[in-house]
Amino acid sequence: MATTGQALRDPAHRVSPRARAMWVTTAAVEGVVALVVLLGAVLAWDAVPAWTLALLLVAEVVWIAVVPQWRYRTHxxxxxxxxxxxxxxxxxxxxxxxxxxxxxxxxxxxxxxxxxxxxxxxxxxxxxxxxxxxxxxxxxxxxxxxxxxxxxxxxxxxxxxx
Amino acid sequence: MSEPLGPAAPPVAGDEEWQRLDPRMLLVHPVREVVRFLPALVAIVLAGTASGGVTWQVLGVVVPVALGLLRYLTTRFRIADGRVELSRGLLQRRVTSVAVDRVRTVDLTASLVQRVLGLVRLRIGTGVAANDDGDALELDGLPADRAEALRDDLLRVAPAVDQTASATKDGPAPPVATFDPRWLRFAPLTGTGLVVVAAAVGGATQLLDAVGLPRSLDRADLRGPGVVGAVGLLVAVLVGLLLLTVLGYLVTNGGYRLEQTPAGWRVRRGLLTTRDTTIDDERLAGVALGEPLALRVAGGRHLQAIVTGVDRSETGSSMLVPPSDAAVAPRVARTLLGHAGPVDGPLRDHGPAAARRRWTRAVVPVLVVLVAAVAAVGAGAPWWLLLGPVALLPAALVVAADRVRGLGHALLEGHLVARSGSLARRREALGTGHVIGWTFRDTWFQRRVGLTTLGATTAGGRGAVTVLDVPEPDAVAVADAARPGLVAQFVR
CATH class of the missing domain: 2.30.29.30 (Pleckstrin-homology domain (PH domain)/Phosphotyrosine-binding domain (PTB))
Incomplete structure (x- = not known):
């Protein structure tokens, strides 16, 4: 068999580098929306502590830094x-x-x-x-x-x- | 099927003109519309009684009846120039048209009302991937004999069927499989049986809640005649459910019969609503042998067809053998495929990494729940919270071991064979000629250990036959062997 023991290679072409900017933008917009919702919850209920805001912000920054780049390398x-x-x-x-x-x-x-x-x-x-x-x-x-x-x-x- | 028609015979005479469905459908449609409007009707009747007016109630009956009448008057069909055309709708006219040589399956079903009137619904299955209900070609309400003649014509005109016809010239063959009442013992173990049980249990608890029975019993209630009554009720409910599943099995599968006809493989079943499906042999892409754990332990199997142009939303059309004795489904599969290998042949193991994944995936979630329960008990929750996860652990181990044993794939006699799962294990065999593409899906966890999930896409069934967690070189090798030249250009 010609292909025994071989793995697939990546396809030849990447998508447009601008796709990265698009994914960063959408992720940022979604992140801001999530932050606003959480902020509303923090203001409305005492049970939701303020530090959850910081936690969400850190998670979003990591996401925006990593995922669009990762996506771009895969697509x-x-x-x-x-x-x-x-x-x-x-x-x-x-x-x-x-x-x-x-x-x-x-x-x-x-x-x-x-x-x-x-x-x-x-x-x-x-x-x-x-x-x-x-x-x-x-x-x-x-x-x-x-x-x-x-x-x-x-x-x-x-x-x-x- | 009494008179032999040549392949060149024209479609049923008189079908070239636009025509309506059987007028007896006028009796069926209003009933159906009334049933469909039932919730609205109930509301209307209640509101009408409250406000004291009769107009609304009359309107509630007249509107559905009028709709049924309209539907009958606006639905027409014809068979002309090698196409079946169906025209529907008053305000938004919609014409569906299908070339006769693209017809893959023809399904005849008859509801109870239709059976009394001698009518059937004829449904034409074609190869459209996204076949939403609005576009389905359905002639709802033809006289039974006319529908059968039409079915034979539609399937015989398709050029691919001629070979099948010549292969079975020597008289009608005996049926491949027929109903056996002993199969009823598998009824509670079928997917629908389990769903019925789950739904009934859910419904019962909701009912208890609604009636206002106490959710948690006091210790004092656990003695005395109350308990006996409760246990008795529970047993009665369980027996009732069991009977219900058996009855359901009997109603859907009673009179089951699979035979080979010149037009293809013909499956008939159903006691009240009868269903008569014919699968063109050329379109039989493969079979899926169902061996779910519960059924396997009881010594049963079932079989479904993977039919080009029939996707999984129409599972009723692809059933070949209902849950039955372990020997029946494999025998039928061998007959339909013409080979024994895809059904019985040895499968290639997926290696230690794939086995490890079966163990971790089954056990880790249970462990997580167990740890959470331990933490909760430590924090002061009652000790019996631990019972569930502790009892689940051995079950998870059994399922994982079974999944490891079941995992495998092979290329046998022109069929890609894949098996996986435990509670819902399937062994699928897909003719390599029906593979229309490949997907390799892997998460970061899978890539780390060199595994991928190979999908052989096809124009029917679930859309793909999946080879779970196979080492990537093996996946590439089997894909290349199944369709030489396609994958080879993309290897390293």
Whole structure:
């Protein structure tokens, strides 16, 4: 067997470096919201001590310092003539491989936050309920090119993709 | 199925025109709408009685009946140009259209009311991944004989079925499996049986609360006739539940029969609501042999099909063998797959790291609870708080040992076989031709010990067959062997 004893390598391309900024921003906004909620609780009830605020703040700073960076190192993608290979996640890493012949739809989506950073996400679905490949945080132009390439390549393959 | 139609035979004559469902559905729809509106109706009747008006109550009956009538009048279907088309809705018209050669399963079900009227509901399963209910192609209410003819046509026109038809020319084969009343002893051990028991226990405690029975008994109450009565009541409730699960099993699976027909594998079951499913052989991607711990101890197994285009929200359509004697499900699996290997063949062990993970994952949560309980007792809580975690510990050990024994995977006779779990153990076999992608999922803990969870995605069942906690090189090797060339381009 050609692949005995071997492990998968990372996909070739990283997502846009601006994705890091996006993840930091969303994490910071969520953190501020959580802080405000907790502050309200501290003011409203005596049972909630004030030091929980400090604890939450420290946890959030650590989270913002670590998780977006970790995410950025994990998120990668690659397209070959016969397959798409994506890697997402951070603590739990998910690598997905789909043959070109089994691709059913290719979605290009830009959420409000993504648009702020000039980013887009591409979702590639197969006939499997568990088989969608999603790459968030791509540069808008890269995402558009990726969609065009995939549609052209997937179109060239015969079959009903199941 | 009485007259042999050639593969070139046109679909049932007269189906090319738009037509309505059977008019007898007019008797079914209003009843169904009334049932659906029942909570609102009760409220309306109560409010109406309170305010003294009859108008509201009349309206409460007229509206559902009118809705049922409207539904009948606005639902039409036709079979033309190789497509089945269903048109629904008055204000928002919705036309669902499916090419006949994309039909994967045809399901006939009949509720009690429909059976009395001689009607069935025909449901067409196609290969759409996200098949939400609104888009399902359902002809609710056809005469039974007409539906059966339509079913045979739909499945026979599909080109892939011709080979199956020629393979079984020598007369109708005997059924692969039929119902055996002795299977009823497995009823309480099925998933639904356990759910019924849990729901009833939950309901009973809520009822007790509502009735106002004391939650904690005084020591003095624990003597005398009160206790006997309570224990007697408990036993009676348990026996009642047992009977309920047996009855449930009988109603869903009574008259079960699995046979091979030219159109595919045909499963029939149900006493009140009958269900008649035919699975096109080409779409049978694999099987899942269910061997949950409780059923295994009692000497039982069950079998489900992994059918392309039928996802797990339609589990009823994929049942092949209900919980039954241990020999039946494997025998049926061997017959359907045409090989013994995927069902009986030896599996490859996942190694010591995977075994360690089974132990830690089963035992650590119990230990955490135990430590918390010890701390609570130390802080002055009653000692019996310890009983639960202490009793759970041996159970966790047993389950962990069973999980270790069960874990394994193999590539046998063109099927990827994976087994895992204990309380809900499954041995799944998926034809490698039906694998449409791979997922490798691993948490930091798994990466640390070189394990990954391999998923072979497919267009049916749970969406993927999962090989739990396999060493990464083994995962890559089996994925490459199952579909040569795909994964190899991404290895180091």
């Amino acid at each position: 990668r993608w690659e397209v070959t003539d016969t397959a798409v290979y994506t890697q997402t996640g951070w603590w739990a890493r998910e690598r997905r491989i789909a043959p070109m012949s089994r691709i059913q739809t290719v979605d290009h989506a830009e959420g409000p936050v993504e648009r702020l950073f000039g980013l887009a996400s591409v979702t590639i679905t197969t006939a499997s309920a568990a088989g969608a490949l999603a790459v968030p945080g791509l540069d808008r132009e890269v995402a558009r090119r990726l969609v065009d390439d995939l549609v052209r390549q997937a179109d060239a393959v015969e079959g009903d993709a199941t």
